[in-house]
Amino acid sequence: MLSILQTALELGLIGSLTVLALFLSYTMLGVCDLSTDGCFTLGAAVGAVVAISGHPWLSLPAAMCAGVLSGFVTALLQTKLGIDSLLAGIIVNTGLYSINIAVMGGASLLNMNKTDTVFSMLKKLLAGTTVSNLYKLFVGLIAAALVVCFLSVFLRTRLGLAIHATGDNPDMVRSSSINPAFTTIVGLCISGSLTALSGCLLAQSQKSVNIDIGSGMVTIALASLLIGRAFAPMGGIPVRAIGAVVGAVVFRLVYAVALRLNMPAFMLKLVSSVIVVIAIAGPYLKARYPELHRRLTHARQKGGEGHA
Amino acid sequence: MLELDHISKTFNPGTVNEKRALHELTLRVKNGDFISIIGANGAGKSTLFNAIAGSFFTDSGRITLGGTDITLQPEHVRAKVIGRLFQDPMRGTAPGMTIEENLALAAGRGGWLGRITKADRALFRDKLAPLGMGLEDRMQHPVGLLSGGQRQALSLMMATINTPKLLLLDEHTAALDPATAEKVLNLTKQIVKDDKLTCLMITHNMQSALELGNRTLMMDQGRIIFDVEGEARAKLTVPDLLVLFREAAGRNLDNDRMMLS
Secondary structure, three states, X not given: OHHHHHHHHHHHXXXXXXXXXXXXXXXXXXXXXXXXXXXXXXXXHHHHHHHHOOOOOOHHHHHHHHHHHHHHHHHHHHHXXXXXXXXXXXXXXXXXXXXXXXXXXXOOEEEOOOOXXXXXXXXXXXXXXXXXXXXXXXXXXXXXXXXXXXXXXXXXXXXXXXXXXXXXXXXXXXHOOOOHHXXXXXXXXXXXXXXXXXXXXXXXXXXXXXXXXXXXXXXHHHHHHHHHHHHOOOOOHHHHHHHHHHHHHHHHHHHHXXXXXXXXXXXXXXXXXXXHHHHHHHHHHHHHHHHHHHHHHHHHHHHHHHHO | XXXXXXXXXXXXXXXXXXXXXXXXXXXXXXXXXXXEEEEOOOOOHHHHHHHHHOOOOOOEEEEEEOOEEOOOOOHHHHXXXXXXXXXXOOOOOOOOOEHHHHHHHHHOOOOOOOOOOHXXXXXXXXXXXXXXXXXXXXXXXXXXXXXXXXXXXXXXXXXXXXXXXXXXXXXXXXXXXXXXXXXXXXXXXXXXXXOOOEEEEEOOEHHHHHHOOOEEEEEEOOEEEEEEEHHHHHOOOHHHHHHHHHHHHOOOOOOOOOEOO
């Protein structure tokens, strides 16, 4: 049981980077970036290829650069070429499928069993100590902490504020002499790099990349983000960013428990879809409740008069 | 100062919805002018502001501001020297961000990676205190919690925090209740006077159009049909304006929103 929880924690922390990427693109910038799945796989593929070629540390910045590139293309399509932001994400996502296979040298599966990765390096470093089997947890924890710190600082800078404002009121950004196209590009590049880093770490922790490693990731991350929002609905950026990480971990924990209760593993994506629907539709229906209530009571009153 | 040289704009050209919004419009605004603009709905008042602010490029003509040709400058570049307020108090501020963050973006101090400093906060307090709305003590509150009048006052601060060369006011008090509208208007007058701003103001209140500022323009069908200042303007009354409109436009000024008193 403990090992299941530990695995859930590891997966949650590694996946939380994607959730933080969505925190930037979805919550702050107001763009639902549907290229997330492909970008996640791109990071995994690039990271794996670089690690396999013998550069485990280089694999992280390499994956992030690939993510920046992916985010840049998505942003360019929607800001400069007049393509709707959802469609831009879908187009890039589709294109990335081919690119990811090309990166993996035409294969749809890469194995890293005998490859030095960030994880195996740390495992060697910790060998013999009492925490030797926690190496995956440490990598995830360090990565999540660094990204939370980065976002907390970055979103307080003028550029960060401008990105936040772009999602809030682009007119106001323009009248502050800032081009919203620029802030959208920067925001998506950063979120792309985080998504790719997340993919890179997940692949290395599993010691393999599959072309489908990122499929459904945007919905899973969105579900985590919305769970996190329930934990930290208000407050400053650090609180909300930590909330996003907590959301990612809680999602994985609940999922692990559900698996334990004999839910088949293939249900993961359905569960994440349902969570997203509930999290978004819930507040909407709650806001509409007075109207529904009015309809119901109105009908009842009318019926009452008829019978009188 | 601001020169509009034969600017024209036609929307949906070549379709049944073709609309000539600005028609060979020429206007010279002098430094320190405070101009009120009146006209019926669809006369082209807001379109004129959109053209000046760069929301779209004009089809023809030339716009220069302070000697610089801004005809083809993008909106966000012009925004450095042009401040603008809309009728809708929601347009000027970002509701999910704090008062302080809104002001910081408008002020644009420091580089891209600069953060809000103590000096910035002191400046914001100094700017907000004279509003008498207590906003200086609510700097960490999201703007979305403010009332329309408070948001419009904040928008005014944001538009003028870096003294603009030109201030465009598009019926910026029309959506506020009368008491708040008067407060925001007095505030506007004060800032325009203190900073010696050059200002264009669209209003549907003909009385205040004559009282405020030093010059009044009347627009109709994308043209300026009447332009008055100085002594001639001082003698004008609202009924005179209606007569002038009939003479210039060849029809009665019929506009439900136009307030005659």
